[in-house]
Amino acid sequence: MKDLSVPKANIGKFKDSYVTADGAMRASVALSHPETLWFNTGTLCNIECENCYILSSPTNDALVYITAAEVCAYLDQIEARQWPIHEIAFTGGEPFMNPEMITMTEAALARGFDVLILTNAMRPMMRTSMRAGLKRLETAYPGKMTLRVSLDHYTPAQHDRERGADSFDKTLEGMRWLRDTGLRMAVAGRTFWNETEAEARLGFAGLFQDNGFAIDAQDPGETVLFPEMDETVEVPEITTECWGILDKSPKDVMCASSRMVVKRKGAATPAVLACTLLPYAPEFELGKTLAEAEASVQLNHPHCAKFCVLGGASCSS
Template identity: 70%
Template sequence: MKDLNANHGKFTDPALTADGSPRATVALERAETLWFNTGSLCNITCANCYMESSPSNDALVYITADEVASYLDQIETRGWPVHEIGFTGGEPFMNPDMIAMTRDALTRGYEVLILTNAMRPMMRKRVQAGLAALITEFGNRLTLRISLDHWSREKHDAERGRGAFDRTIEGMNWLRDQGAQMAVAGRTTWDETEAQSRAGYAALYARHGFDIDAQNPAMTVLFPEMDENVEVPEITTDCWSILGKSPGDVMCSSSRMVVKRKGAAKPAVLACTLLPYAPEFELGETLAEAERDVALNHPHCAKFCVLGGASCSG
């Protein structure tokens, strides 16, 4: 993991900030989204991957359809008001149970969001056949959010490798032809305003006939960069009123993520989709254990969620 020297002395005590102030916590106010990390393996290595995914990182192993089904059962048992099931990775379509897990969630009545690079794993014939069937059967209840770091080939490939842009566009063209509902996830690291970035995406969508709204933040999501080496302030209980925000604005008030660690007998439930390797954000093996409050005790809590206002869900 990265060195946190820029935040030396901070983010150590779950109850108090470095200056002794009460640290902000977030309650699970409304469990709207349950995420599953399908595994940390990916077909490519990006320059700045949020999850440190790569063809060799198997720290998070493939979760199985039976394990996912167990948590879907727990949602009903606990009475969580979940409406959306999210799948992230790694690259989800590398998981051999991806189509089965998606079908199970859709059949139970949930909306499903899959985060994918739309490259070779998704374009295998077996996966294409299964995905096409799901799109035909469930329509817009299934959304595929495509990782397209920038609307230009040059900048996207600088992050993901030469040729990545064209392979992703190929996958998006195939999804378009199947009638799939698509969204896009980009980054704000580029030297341009948000308006310029959205205009670039709008032009790209128009060229390819993609029915994606570039101005809708839920359909074209622009994520801030998450560099743990950058100094960020800690979030105290007073910050809510100072910033004019509420704990309910933060992702962990409405979502949890399930992962399976290499060597673990069972999956675990985490507080946050962005911190799959941080043991202090592991809440237990069951959804019941995961209902406790979360201390905002990591730089991502401040920069990405509270100050950045970002959300992994739509």
């Protein structure tokens, strides 16, 4: 696994959880309105992307498959803690690699939650058992599932550059099946192609129209365009004064409304993290329970600044 420590570009920064390099008070974010609980289904994936932030691959099992029983235990905790969660979200790795994916999804749907599944819509999702399960759940809980498909770009050349030869065509095959089955779709793209956001959305709009995909390219909740998460880029630390300077509220940051559950290889039980983007940073592991995960989060990582506070990005729907 590559070195995940703070890069030289930010030398001297992000060392103290409470104080920035220049001695200012570091900003923190309280869990003010929990809306989404994420489950990482495991880091195993059918492909290995060029710039995967979580290093998913066919061999990386640093985060092992979470089980349906473990998911249900956290659903019980949501009820016990009276968290106003409306969405259960699954990410990976590739979620459909997990053999209990359909069971976990059904457990969340049966309790009335909306479900968001992040997928590359390739072979794992297209297995007969997974397609049958998705079709059955859509019939039983119509409109309650959204599958957000990773489509880095609207052209095969750029998408395949990140995800491997023919991956674009395989993903489009899966999306057409989702379309024909009536499952709700969204898309997650990227924004590092030397084009403006307006140009990117126009390109996705053409692709969606050509394929009859009911996805709004102009809606940032349906077509999510993520900035590149390059930890070698110099970024500012976020202080308590930044909220006023940026005219931004800590309630707008992703860790104000979500947490993620992971199961580390060799661990007896899952753990709850502050952020979906920092699965390997020990400082952002809050404990084993949702009660422990109610603690505030110190914004002590480059991603906190570039991706969330300054970039305004969010993984939730």
